[in-house]
Amino acid sequence: MIGMLNALVEFIDDHLADEIDVEALARELGTTEYHARRMFSSLAGMPLSEYIRRRRMTVAAAEVLGDGELLGIAVRYGYGSTEAFGRAFKAVHGVGPGDVRRAGGPLRTQPQLRFRLTVEGNTPMDTRIVDRSSFRLIGHAARVPLIHHGVNPHIQAHIAGIPATEHARLKELSSAEPAGLLQVTDDHEPDSPEGSELTYLHGVAVGEGTPMPGDLDAIDVPAGTWAVFRSSGAxxxxxxxxxxxxxxxxxxxxxxxxxxxxxxxxxxxxxxDFSSATCELWLPVERGES
Structure with a gap:
């Protein structure tokens, strides 16, 4: 996987002025666009689309400091107008290309990324692979912003608004694995930036044919393989x-x-007080190409 990500980064840098077909590139590298974007975002700390934009604007800045036409530079990097190019440029550098051309800066550089695997092996991961037939997730859903670190207050507020009697009712409805009350995130892009919206469902898993109460939301999950990771602690x-x-x-x-x-x-x-917990994290997986 590390080799795949580095090959992805190399290709991007060699084609910054071209339209980059991430789906086709991922396929050539023996993986899927979904997996490539998810892994890139997790390891780089930014969406792949954001990295491409930052690298383009880093390289474009050198041309902006020259005497070429701004429209020509904009078109070369895939923008149809100087206004669209200027917005993207300012989003990265904090100032517009005209200001940089006049004052020489300031500029914010996005270096080319390099991924390296550090093998520590000091904490074995408690993992199992599970093949599941199709099932249904039912419960109370809400659209909330994505927050990577710490407690998500929007999810907290959603859960707090569910009466205690409803938690008990949901537990009684649980009839399939994963067992018990579940925290489900769904319906977001594979490399969504922090703050983007996703669907959060507080509920349980039931068999596909289980009758569902009309007052609950549902997510139908097709058959597939899951990697299940156990965590315990704060x-x-x-x-x-x-x-x-x-x-x-x-x-x-x-x-x-x-x-x-x-x-x-x-x-x-x-x-x-929920300050510590033992949890299982279920992630949908498929076997990669060898």
Whole structure:
């Protein structure tokens, strides 16, 4: 996987002035666009689309400092007008190309990324691979912004608004694995930036043919393979560390890749104040090409 990401970065740098077909490139590198974008975002800390924009504007800045026509530079980097190019340029550098041409800066450089695998092996990951037939996730859903670190207050508020009696009712409806009350995230791009919206569902898993109460939301999940990671400790820090380690340690070392589908957290045990918990993180996967 590390080799794939470095090859992706090399190709991008060699084609910054071209339209980049990430789907075709990922296929040539033996993976999928979904997996490539998810792994890039997890390891680089930014969406692939944002990295491409930053690299383009870094290289374009050298041309802006020259005496070429700004419209010609804009077109060369895929923008139909100087206005569109100027907005993208300012989003990266903080000032417009005209200001840089007059004053020589300021400029913010995005270096070319290099991915390296650091093997530590000091914390074995408790993982199992599960083949599941199709099932349904039911519960109470809401659209919330994506937050990578710490507690998401929007999800907290959503859960707090669900009556205690409803939590008990949902537990009684649970009839399939993953067991118990579930925290489900779905319906977002593979490399979504922080702040972008996703669907969060607080609910349970049931068999595909289970009758569903009309007052609940549902996500139908097709049959497939899942990688299940167990975490235990301070919550949500331990769970978030496990989530990060799937990208930095597990996927680079195993012949699996992410596929589209919801991410599911099953809380197996927790302290009364939820300051610590034992959880299972369910990620949809498929076997990668050898």
């Amino acid at each position: 919550h949500p820090a331990a769970l978030q560390s496990t989530w990060a380690a799937t990208a930095t340690e597990w996927f680079p070392s195993n012949p699996w890749r992410l596929r589209p589908g919801p991410s599911i957290v099953s809380v197996l045990d927790r302290s009364p």
